[in-house]
Amino acid sequence: IGLLCFLVVNVFYLFDNSWIRPVILTPSHERVIDTNSKIAAEMQNQESVRNTQVELKLELDALDATIAEYERFAADFAAISNGSRRTSFEAVMARREVELSRLEAQRAKARKAALAGRLGTLSYSEKEFGNVISQLKQSPYYRATKGRVTVAFVPYENLDNMAKGDSVYGCKWGLTRCSKVGRVGEALQGEVSDTHPHSGSSLRGILVELNLDDEWAAKESALFVGSRPFWLL
Numbered sequence: 361i362g363l364l365c366f367l368v369v370n371v372f373y374l375f376d377n378s379w380i381r382p383v384i385l386t387p388s389h390e391r392v393i394d395t396n397s398k399i400a401a402e403m404q405n406q407e408s409v410r411n412t413q414v415e416l417k418l419e420l421d422a423l424d425a426t427i428a429e430y431e432r433f434a435a436d437f438a439a440i441s442n443g444s445r446r447t448s449f450e451a452v453m454a455r456r457e458v459e460l461s462r463l464e465a466q467r468a469k470a471r472k473a474a475l476a477g478r479l480g481t482l483s484y485s486e487k488e489f490g491n492v493i494s495q496l497k498q499s500p501y502y503r504a505t506k507g508r509v510t511v512a513f514v515p516y517e518n519l520d521n522m523a524k525g526d527s528v529y530g531c532k533w534g535l536t537r538c539s540k541v542g543r544v545g546e547a548l549q550g551e552v553s554d555t556h557p558h559s560g561s562s563l564r565g566i567l568v569e570l571n572l573d574d575e576w577a578a579k580e581s582a583l584f585v586g587s588r589p590f591w592l593l
Contacts, residue, residue: 365534372535372589373558377521379582380512380528380544381557382570385504391552395501399493406489409482416479423472430465434458500548500569510578512544513554515565522585528570529584530577538588541577545569557582 373379385392437458496502500509514522522544531538548567556563570578577583 369535369558373556376584376589377518378584378586378589379518379557380514380522380568380585381554382510382512382578382580382583383554383567384578385500385509385511387505389501389504392501392504395496395499396505399496399502402489402493402496406486406493409486409489413479413482413486416475416482420472420475420479423468423475427465427468427472430461430468433461434465510570510572511548511567512570512583513552513563513565514547514568515554515556515563518585519565522568524568526585527587528572528577529588530574530580531584531589535589538584538590539574541574541583542570542572544585545571 387393500511503509512528524544524546526544527540528542528544529538530541546569548569550566551564552567553562553564555561570583572578
């Protein structure tokens, strides 16, 4: 009987593509810690961008005031010297000051245009940082920083046999006494590696969320999607 059971289990896992391997995410899990670190880094980047934006806006305000002052000086000089043909030293120096003022105003306007462009780029970057933070906070890895979350490892060769919403079954006696324990949730981004629940060989695949109704199933070495391993057992 023992040999027969051993052969049955080996043959089953040789051909079965419905198994998934539950993984319990906790605050100490490597991917959870990594996600938390990424969120902290993105938030720091976003805050740095915001500080730079404030500095640029202050500089833009200062440039506006400088340009306005140069333009007022040029207008005042034009009003004073209008129609005058004075060639005195004072007049020459005044014209020189006006020309220097005009050049400074041009440089200030060019600097203003560059800062405005950079400010637009920073605004876009801030929005992107916000989107990344929002996506990371919606992931199970972030939720696991607050408490336990159950996901499941799915090898690539089993992916075609399951979809979001499919029923998940757990078995209490090997591959028997099986019952529905939950449903398949969203697939998570990124490749992961795990071991085969029976042979122990290393496999590549992805993680999917699990919506479990029975918590004991999270501790099983394997669960099955779509149906029981032996239908009626």
